[in-house]
Amino acid sequence: MDHFTITNGVMHAEDVPLPRIADEVGTPVYVYSRATLERHARVFREALDDVPEKLIAFAVKANPNLAVLKVLQRQGYGADVVSVGEMRRALAAGIAPENVVFSGVGKTRTELAAGLEAGIGQFNIESEEEGLELAEVAREMGMEARCTLRINPDVDAGTHDKISTGKADNKFGVPITEAGQIFGKLANEKGVKLRGVAVHIGSQLADLAPLENAFAKIDELIRSLRGAGHTITHVDLGGGLGVPYKQGEELPSPAEYGAMVARMTKDWSVKLIFEPGRVIAGNAGVLLTRVVRVKRGIKDPFVIVDAAMNDLARPALYGAYHDFTAVQPKGTDMTANIVGPICETGDTFAMGRLCDKLETGDLAVFRTAGAYGATMASSYNSRGFVAEVLVDGDKFAVVADRIDASAIMDAERVPEWLD
Numbered sequence: 143m144d145h146f147t148i149t150n151g152v153m154h155a156e157d158v159p160l161p162r163i164a165d166e167v168g169t170p171v172y173v174y175s176r177a178t179l180e181r182h183a184r185v186f187r188e189a190l191d192d193v194p195e196k197l198i199a200f201a202v203k204a205n206p207n208l209a210v211l212k213v214l215q216r217q218g219y220g221a222d223v224v225s226v227g228e229m230r231r232a233l234a235a236g237i238a239p240e241n242v243v244f245s246g247v248g249k250t251r252t253e254l255a256a257g258l259e260a261g262i263g264q265f266n267i268e269s270e271e272e273g274l275e276l277a278e279v280a281r282e283m284g285m286e287a288r289c290t291l292r293i294n295p296d297v298d299a300g301t302h303d304k305i306s307t308g309k310a311d312n313k314f315g316v317p318i319t320e321a322g323q324i325f326g327k328l329a330n331e332k333g334v335k336l337r338g339v340a341v342h343i344g345s346q347l348a349d350l351a352p353l354e355n356a357f358a359k360i361d362e363l364i365r366s367l368r369g370a371g372h373t374i375t376h377v378d379l380g381g382g383l384g385v386p387y388k389q390g391e392e393l394p395s396p397a398e399y400g401a402m403v404a405r406m407t408k409d410w411s412v413k414l415i416f417e418p419g420r421v422i423a424g425n426a427g428v429l430l431t432r433v434v435r436v437k438r439g440i441k442d443p444f445v446i447v448d449a450a451m452n453d454l455a456r457p458a459l460y461g462a463y464h465d466f467t468a469v470q471p472k473g474t475d476m477t478a479n480i481v482g483p484i485c486e487t488g489d490t491f492a493m494g495r496l497c498d499k500l501e502t503g504d505l506a507v508f509r510t511a512g513a514y515g516a517t518m519a520s521s522y523n524s525r526g527f528v529a530e531v532l533v534d535g536d537k538f539a540v541v542a543d544r545i546d547a548s549a550i551m552d553a554e555r556v557p558e559w560l561d
């Protein structure tokens with residue numbers, strides 16, 4: 143459910159016609175809907191009504207835009223961050239430090255210290271080595287770091303390999319087979335307060351079974367840790383719920399997820415932490431683009447749009463599918479190859495796609511681009527960074543300026559000795 147709909151033949155974001163945004167801000171541009179973000183935040187929270195004690199920490203990496211974070215902060219969301227940059231954004235959006243969770247396999251010593259300095263609520267430690275280093279940093283600062291130990295439960299999330307994180311050979315967490323021993327070692331370390339465990343098995347999960355399987359393993363682990371005398375008060379269940387990218391695609395709903403979580407965790411007596419990203423932001427954004435020209439092909443024509451793989455990397459990176467529709471559909475179809483202007487064949491959004499008939503100058507959108515969209519942008523081909531807009535009812539604001547290629551060039555210089 144989102145607020146991007148065709149009214150009087152023109153696609154609107156809430157009450158704003160997309161051509162208005164294209165005229166005023168230019169293309170390509172990401173357009174987010176506040177009502178959609180709020181709806182998803184509410185639906186996810188309500189799905190967890192049966193979980194007595196919880197923190198929902200939005201996975202900032204899905205969409206780190208400050209205005210987006212502000213919308214979620216106002217919904218009572220915390221933040222799951224994976225770098226100091228993301229931590230600063232979460233704090234700048236007004237998210238309380240105690241509601242910030244710091245994940246990630248390669249937090250540097252500087253980042254660990256910055257997290258402690260800011261007083262964040264929880265570090266998810268991803269290795270024994272990191273735990274020992276965090277303890278040392280915390281002792282030097284005369285502080286104690288609140289932590290969970292991230293467990294690699296060795297389950298196949300059944301999603302794309304590049305976004306699977308819970309298989310034994312993935313880089314994340316400690317092997318569940320060694321969890322008891324590592325937990326025991328870190329629990330005795332001065333400087334860290336190890337309160338529980340964390341798990342996150344992957345993203346865009348199309349099935350609840352792998353999650354349920356992982357939670358069952360965590361259930362067993364909690365019993366065994368408690369049996370060994372450890373106090374477990376916090377369990378972080380990560381994110382991963384998928385969103386429909388194709389019309390009619392069936393995925394587990396937040397309600398089904400919530401019911402499964404409530405059932406699996408009913409005896410745990412802990413505070414649960416959730417880290418949803420995609421399910422909150424995915425369908426709350428589109429990438430608005432203009433057709434540069436339509437080029438004859440051997441078989442299907444190439445619809446060349448002004449957005450490219452540097453603006454929306456998912457198709458090039460994961461072979462991901464994004465719905466592609468005209469902003470002002472003419473009521474006829476075409477089969478086309480949808481491509482960007484970048485000089486590599488990877489800059490292809492879709493081949494042989496049945497889509498609305500489009501001509502030079504027409505506007506179109508890639509849907510479900512609110513998560514892992516703008517945040518993955520690069521300046522490849524010296525294209526600059528795309529602007530972002532947030533719509534709220536009948537008004538909109540530019541929430542990230544377009545960064546021109548010239549501004550990026552301004553940060554470069556030719557050394558004197560070369561001139």
Ligand SMILES: *Cc1c(COP(=O)(O)O)cnc(C)c1O
Nearest residue numbers: 201245345381382417418419420
């Ligand atoms: C990416 C990530 C998430 C969010 O995943 P989604 O699939 O967007 O919900 C949550 N937790 C961690 C540790 C992550 O790396």
